[in-house]
Amino acid sequence: MIKTVWGVTFYVSDLNRAKEFYEKTLGLEKKYEFPSYVGFECGGVEIGLIPKPDKKQCTNYPPDVEFLVDNVEECYRRLKAKGIKFVKELHDEPWGGKQAVFLDPDGNRLEIVQIDWEKYFTVSASGAAKTKGS
Incomplete structure (x- = not known):
């Protein structure tokens, strides 16, 4: 059902400041x-940054953990059947x-995600992914 942790997303009050912190x-x-x-x-895990809409301290925007799956529709149905x-x-x-x-039992945000890598992304020789056309 779940293949791996694909990424963790943090909601940030200042995208440029956060980008500089993670990069530099x-x-x-x-x-x-x-x-x-x-x-x-x-x-092998993606760390994502998303700007938080109200720009305040991000205490009420916990990170998301994204689980990569082969068939998101099947995984979604299976989890729904288990009461999720x-x-x-x-x-x-x-x-x-x-x-x-x-949400998990403690309210942590979890995502199931399927990505059509070949359709939307290209990968450089170094392994960095870019959206096609960017």
């Missing part, structure tokens, strides 16, 4: 950047993924 201070390799998302490579209530139903994302969001 921590030395993570930037995979791609959009106005509303920056992704970094970290040992989704806070964000299965949907397509403009960047090429399909995902759904649910």
Whole structure:
């Protein structure tokens, strides 16, 4: 059902400041950047940054853990059958993924995601992924 942890997303009050911290201070390799998302490579796990809408301290925006799956529709149905209530139903994302969001028993946000890598992304010789056309 679940293949691996694909990524962790942090909601940030200042995207440029956070981007500089992860890139320059921590030395993570930037995979791609959009106005509303920056992704970094970290040992096979993507660290994502999303600007928080109200720009305040991010105490009420916990990180998401994204689980990569082969068949998100099947995984979604299986979890629903086990009583999981989704806070964000299965949907397509403009960047090429399909995902759904649910909570663990302690309220931590978890996502299941399937990505059509060949359709939406190219990979450089160094392994960095970029959206096609960028």
